[in-house]
Amino acid sequence: MFINSDILQNPQSVANYLKGDYFAASNIDDIIKHEMTHKQNWDKAREEYRLHPKRYKDLSDTIDQLNEPIFVYVKHMFYTDPMMLSGYLRDTILVHNNRKVVAELAVLNISDDVLNKLIKEVLI
Numbered sequence: 730m731f732i733n734s735d736i737l738q739n740p741q742s743v744a745n746y747l748k749g750d751y752f753a754a755s756n757i758d759d760i761i762k763h764e765m766t767h768k769q770n771w772d773k774a775r776e777e778y779r780l781h782p783k784r785y786k787d788l789s790d791t792i793d794q795l796n797e798p799i800f801v802y803v804k805h806m807f808y809t810d811p812m813m814l815s816g817y818l819r820d821t822i823l824v825h826n827n828r829k830v831v832a833e834l835a836v837l838n839i840s841d842d843v844l845n846k847l848i849k850e851v852l853i
């Protein structure tokens with residue numbers, strides 16, 4: 730997902746864009762939360778890579794390795810409890826996009842302590 734300036738200037742277009750249950754986001758605040766989660770996730774990866782450059786090939790590998798435990802956890806949910814997840818989240822799992830998985834999960838805010846602890850670890 731991305732921030733499109735028209736969307737931010739026009740709440741009605743946000744409502745249309747987000748119509749239905751495909752995305753976890755249902756308003757502008759959710760979209761901003763999604764984008765902020767991407768930023769925090771990258772900032773965390775940058776810091777991790779700076780601290781432990783030998784553990785990773787590059788920054789992209791760092792974010793992949795950081796996010797992998799969340800991906801594994803949520804993939805298990807995908808098979809056991811798919812209706813807990815948004816359609817967008819199910820699709821991002823199928824294409825193995827761990828960055829989108831993390832951002833979408835932050836907006837979905839599923840009440841699962843293990844999952845929320847894993848998410849916190851890749852953001853802060």
Ligand SMILES: [Zn+2]
Nearest residue numbers: 730731829832
């Ligand atoms: Zn996104």
